[in-house]
Amino acid sequence: MGLTRKEVRGIAEYARIALTEAELDEMTTYLNEAIELLQPIREYNLTGVAPTFHPIGDLSNVMAADELDANDRALELGVALGNAASTQGRAFRVPSILGDGGGDR
Template structure:
């Protein structure tokens, strides 16, 4: 098996994703991710000369979104009416990124 990712890479990825991994998990995750990458190696062996790149599996589609339209909505007060916490006209929610307190 080729070493595509190092344990340092895995620790860095876990930190970005805010996933706590102990030393054993880093080792196992490194082995597992490198095995996954190795399993994709056969894809690189296909002869794709002359094959046009495809960006969408169904050809001819461009923007399939509808036009933006204004429609009735809640006022700020109505939207905040049942909020458990609010501050300065905004919803106040618990922090989920490791910083204490509400945001």
């Protein structure tokens, strides 16, 4: 009832990580071992136990005032685009989005 190679291929496609056939085998083995490692958390009766998504005690309602860039974090264009491999003019550039039948939004 472990993950199959085909399922792992599907996860890799979703996660946008190209895997070779050999890597796919290793990944399948790894994921099944890792899932085995997680089994203890399925062994408790957790009925009525609230989850702790944030280890922050009672901290809540953290918000900031609607004030313009008091700390001047806006980046110069050169810095904003500086780490991008493909740009055109003032914009970031990506190749064809639908070439693979991916989704329009």
